[in-house]
Amino acid sequence: MTAPSATWVSRLLLTRFRSYAEASLETGPEPVVLAGPNGAGKTNILEAVSLLSPGRGLRGATYREMEREGDAPGWAVAARLAGRHGQTDVGTGTTAEARDRRQLRIDGTPATNADLLSVVNVLWLTPAMDRLFVEGASNRRKFFDRMVLALYPDHAGHVARYEAAMRERGRLLAEGRADPAWLSALERKMAEHGVAAAAARRDALGALQRLIAVDGQDPFPKAVLALEGEVEARLDTAKALDVEEWLAEALAQRRAADQLSGRAGCGIHRTDLVVTHAAKAMPAGRCSTGEQKALLIGLVLAQTRLVAELTGRWPLLLLDEVAAHLDAGRRGGLFDILMSMGVQAWMTGTDADVFVGLKGRAQLWTIEAGKPTRLAF
Known part of the structure; x- marks a missing residue:
C-alpha cells in the first residue's frame, strides 16, 4: 500500500477577511504555529x-460575519496547495453583489464542493468543542456528520435534503394543511436521504473504530464509539430499502403526534454519538475535563489517519488553542504524532514557549495588530 502523500498550504492570501485588510503567509509542509495575544x-x-472545505468553516459563521468591519463588502481567501501531484490554486470568497453566497474556484475555474474535496480535506478541533460530551445530542451529531463528510462528499447533501423535507413537513402539519399526497412525498424524501445519511454514518463509525482499536501508540485514551438512533440500528439487520419503507411508514403514522409536538418524533435528526472511555468503561460525559479533551484529540487523530487511508493524502489539520490544555507528556506525544504523520497542522497559542517541543521542526509566526510575521524557531 502506497503511503499517503503530504498536502500543504504553501501560500495563503487574505483580503478583507475578518481582522485582515490584507495578509500573506508563505509556508512549508511542516506544522505551522501561530502565536500571539488574545484577539490578535x-x-x-x-x-x-x-x-478550503465545504460549509461555513470552523466557526460556522455567516459569510457577512467574515467581512472586515468598516471595509468594503465581500472578502476573499486564496491558497496555493502543494503536494505530490504539483500545485493547485484554490480561491473562495464573496462579492458586494452576492454577500451571502461564496464562490469557489480551483485553478481559476468555477468549482463545486465535490471538486474541492477531490484536492484537499480540512479537519479541525476548536475550544468550542470542549463541552461536546456534556452538551446535547445535536452538537455531537453535527460534529460526527462533519467527520463523515470528510469521507463521503455527498453526505452533507443527504443531510440537507432530509432536513429541508422535515422542515416543510413540519410547516404543513403546523398549518393544518395535511394533504396526504404532499406529506407522503416529503416523508419519502426524508426516508430516502435519511437512510443514505445513516448508512454513511455507520460506515464511517466502523472505520474510525477500527483505526482506534489497532493503534496502541497514542498517548490519548481509546474511545468506544456507538450511534444511538433508530434508523442506524435498523440498518444492522435490514436492507436499506426496507429501512426506507419503515421510516416513511413510521413518519406517516406519527403525523397527528408530530403536529401536536411540533417536531418529527423519529428519524436521523434524533441520533446521538455515544463515546466511552475504553480503559475506564466510563461515558465520556462523566470523565474529567482533561480526559474529555484527550478523547476528542484521539478522535480527530483517528479521523486524520482514516482520511489519509481513503484518499491517499494527508488532510490539513487545524488545532486551535490545543497545546496549552495538555500536560507535558501528552503535548509532546501530540507533536511527535503530527511529525510522524507528515501532516501540515496549523496550531494557535498565546505563548510560543508551549510549542518548544516543535523547535526546529515547525514554522513559527507571531500575530500582532493584524500582521503575521515569521520568526526563526
Whole structure:
C-alpha cells in the first residue's frame, strides 16, 4: 500500500477577511504555529484555512460575519496547495453583489464542493468543542456528520435534503394543511436521504473504530464509539430499502403526534454519538475535563489517519488553542504524532514557549495588530 502523500498550504492570501485588510503567509509542509495575544487574529487565519472545505468553516459563521468591519463588502481567501501531484490554486470568497453566497474556484475555474474535496480535506478541533460530551445530542451529531463528510462528499447533501423535507413537513402539519399526497412525498424524501445519511454514518463509525482499536501508540485514551438512533440500528439487520419503507411508514403514522409536538418524533435528526472511555468503561460525559479533551484529540487523530487511508493524502489539520490544555507528556506525544504523520497542522497559542517541543521542526509566526510575521524557531 502506497503511503499517503503530504498536502500543504504553501501560500495563503487574505483580503478583507475578518481582522485582515490584507495578509500573506508563505509556508512549508511542516506544522505551522501561530502565536500571539488574545484577539490578535490567530483563529481568523485558521478559519480562513477551514474555508478550503465545504460549509461555513470552523466557526460556522455567516459569510457577512467574515467581512472586515468598516471595509468594503465581500472578502476573499486564496491558497496555493502543494503536494505530490504539483500545485493547485484554490480561491473562495464573496462579492458586494452576492454577500451571502461564496464562490469557489480551483485553478481559476468555477468549482463545486465535490471538486474541492477531490484536492484537499480540512479537519479541525476548536475550544468550542470542549463541552461536546456534556452538551446535547445535536452538537455531537453535527460534529460526527462533519467527520463523515470528510469521507463521503455527498453526505452533507443527504443531510440537507432530509432536513429541508422535515422542515416543510413540519410547516404543513403546523398549518393544518395535511394533504396526504404532499406529506407522503416529503416523508419519502426524508426516508430516502435519511437512510443514505445513516448508512454513511455507520460506515464511517466502523472505520474510525477500527483505526482506534489497532493503534496502541497514542498517548490519548481509546474511545468506544456507538450511534444511538433508530434508523442506524435498523440498518444492522435490514436492507436499506426496507429501512426506507419503515421510516416513511413510521413518519406517516406519527403525523397527528408530530403536529401536536411540533417536531418529527423519529428519524436521523434524533441520533446521538455515544463515546466511552475504553480503559475506564466510563461515558465520556462523566470523565474529567482533561480526559474529555484527550478523547476528542484521539478522535480527530483517528479521523486524520482514516482520511489519509481513503484518499491517499494527508488532510490539513487545524488545532486551535490545543497545546496549552495538555500536560507535558501528552503535548509532546501530540507533536511527535503530527511529525510522524507528515501532516501540515496549523496550531494557535498565546505563548510560543508551549510549542518548544516543535523547535526546529515547525514554522513559527507571531500575530500582532493584524500582521503575521515569521520568526526563526
